[in-house]
Amino acid sequence: MRLLVPVCAVLLVSGASLAGTAAAEPDAVARGKYVLRAAGCVACHTDEKGGGTVLAGGRALETPFGTFYTPNITPDPGAGLGGWTEADFLQALSQGRDPQGRPYYPAFPYTSYRGMTEQDMRDLWAYLQSVPPADRANKPHELGFPYGLRFLATVWQWLYFEPAPFRPNPDRSDVWNRGAYLVRHLGHCAECHSPRGRLGALDGGRELAGNPEGPDGKKVPNITPHAKDGIGGWSKTDIAFFLKTGFLPDGDVAGGAMEDVIRESTSRLSDEDRAAIAAYVQSLSPVPGP
């Protein structure tokens, strides 16, 4: 009799998750939409300049290695992810590999997304399955020699990439851990705010210490609490308010790539999540530079 209880529980749980994948439960879709915002997928996977459909891809990303064109991630069977399974999707985000096992270029920030919780990835998948399919065909990347050789992405992954799920730090508060998760993984702030080494790998020792050559070759500011070079003079409220509205403490307003981040992502988060991001960013060690 005692044995039966856990067995029943297992059956119930697996039943529930099956239902979840078959006809995505509405809660998963709603949660997935929030994850999509927090992770900023829309800004990259939408060709806003060309008036493209949301998530249908086609946005050009200029990098020192050439121009990447983001793919269509709507559920269109031909042009998008229509043929994908949930497992394919989890593998793309956590391991940076396509359904055939080939590596993606790190212009797709799976280097940050690898820490996403399985729950968040599944919810995100449920949401992506629910958006209208768009048949915009993918455009091949235009990369300089030798970066156009995709096998080099394999070499890059050997050198710099290891799948690593997020592990909360038990010595820190829940708020701090939530902030760390949002900044390092979903919000991928480091992809722009941390300097990069020669092959585009992030410089781990200088987390968020600014990037002299960010997206479109523009400078991205240091957001560690360094008094002179970073945002040491900002209060937690200043940071949270900036992420909500784009207003800096001096009344100026963010432009550049951050405008996208605020409009599509951080302004749409809960106040609690913005406060968590602020708490985490303030806890970093102050680093001078870039």
Next chain:
Amino acid sequence: MRRVLCALSAGLALGLAGQALAADSPENLVKYRQSVMKAIGGHTGAIAAVVKGEVSYGAHVANHARGIRDMSLIVPDIFPANSGPMDYADTGALPKIWEEPAKFKLAVSAFQSAAAKFADIAEGGDSQAIADGLGALGKTCGGCHKPFRQKKE
């Protein structure tokens, strides 16, 4: 008849402004533009301090909002052709302002309507409406800064 006259005088006014500006040095034009932007930023910074609860000057918000609305009316004048980065390097204004004038005009008018709307909201004095309104106004600042401005070092 009235309309024709109006159009004529508006045309004249523009022509005159153009002449006056051509005589002003690019450096001074850029500095003037930056002063106007700083004035706008001064007002939004002050309003933000109220909205964040750092100071309790709630009654001042309407004054600042009127200031922004007033400044929004002169924003169309502060981008004359001889004030671009080719004329004076120490500016955050991007060449796109003069290359895509129709798009730039849209950004200006979006800002003007948001500034007018925000001044009305501020007059009403409701703090939640003010906080939301400031967010909406900020979107139109960002909507111009993103395509048309590169922040100086």
